[in-house]
Amino acid sequence: ICDHFVPTKKFEVEVYCGILLLPLILITQIRHLKFLVPFSVLANVCLVVTFGITCFYTFTDLKPLENIEMVASVEKWPLFLSTAIFAMEGINVVMPVENEMAKPQHFLGCPSVLNVTMVFVTILYGVVGIFGYMKYGEGVLGSVTLNLPEGENLALTAKILVAVAVFFTYCLQMYAPMDIIWTRIKCRISKNYFNISQITLRTLSVTLTVILAVAVPDLELLIGLVGAIFFSTLGLLIPVVVQTVHLWERGLGKFSYILWKNALLLVFYFIVLVSGCYTAVSEIILKFR
Structure with missing residues (x-):
């Protein structure tokens, strides 16, 4: 995105990761789930708009089925299984969300918040996965938005919205591990140092994830x-x-x-x-x- 708007300056991925480090540290300091809800809503809106834009491109000039390799080689099956299981990324916030609900009994059952949500999410994953592969075939990248045309404003909008959505959901993904770690260690820390300890813990955790992103940028x-x-x-x-x-x-x-x-x-x-x-x-x- 930056390369498109500022073509004269090319930065390495490490530079962008470093730029995002401070904003991520700041947004991760939010410690209560109810204050993270507005960020989650904004991220979901961004993803829905991105989904619409992606469908616009993927449904245009789809390849005939006979030109598509319907079954990949066996060597790629394990990577597919790992990627598919990665789709369960939201599982770590299931219990915290249920615990924070005004009526937690509505979270499970039939119908329930979990069932309705997972049906909707499964449909979205299926549409993007199937038609994204039909459009780009073996050339599809880790995120189908990376396959969208480089110079078109609509495609750039989709990429920007994905970046915004990932940024605002980062703090939500960090909520559960931070809550678990803090619950285990706070009994060993003086109450006078609770605040600075939480800040340090969250800062180190964010820094570790950024270092990991720099080490494996693919x-x-x-x-x-x-x-x-x-x-x-x-x-x-x-x-x-x-x-x-x-x-x-x-x-x-x-x-x-x-x-x-x-x-x-x-x-x-x-x-x-x-x-x-x-x-x-x-x-x-x-x-x-």
């Missing part, structure tokens, strides 16, 4: 690795273990179907973890060799 490689390690653990392993332990004495259903279901999920978790990590690390090594 989005698709990072998505695969993070999805394979962290989101597979958070979305598959931990729920399986917690549910099994919780229901062990209470009963695991008829024919112990919950146990069998969780066993299959556990096997799937190890497949994603091992194959996804191997593929993602291999791609990273190949990229920087």
Whole structure:
């Protein structure tokens, strides 16, 4: 985006990461979930507009189905699984959101806030994924907005809105880990140093993520690795273990179907973890060799 508006000056990715470090540190200092809601709403509006713009481009001149490779090579399947699991990125805010709701009983059930939201999100993922691949094929990038035309104002608007949305949802993604870490360590810190300790903790955490972004600037490689390690653990392993332990004495259903279901999920978790990590690390090594 900056290269388009200021073509005479070319900066490395590291420079942009450094520029964003201070704003990210400042916005992450917001410690209450209710104050993060306006940022989340603004980010969602940006993403909806971006979705519309992306659909405008992807639905134009779609490739015939016979010209599209419908099934990728087996070597790419682990990376796909890791990327798909990365789509569960919002799972870390599920419990904090439920705890902060005025009527938490409406979060689960049928219909519920979670069900309606996930149906909507799944449709969005499906439309962007399927038609994005139909449009750009094997050339599709880590974010389909990166495939949009370089010099068109509408495409630039989409890229700007995505950047704004990611920026404003960053503090929301940091809320859960910061809350968990602070709950564990605050008992060892004097109340007189609570404020400065929280500021330091959040500053160091943001700085660490920025350093990671500088070290691995390729989005698709990072998505695969993070999805394979962290989101597979958070979305598959931990729920399986917690549910099994919780229901062990209470009963695991008829024919112990919950146990069998969780066993299959556990096997799937190890497949994603091992194959996804191997593929993602291999791609990273190949990229920087």
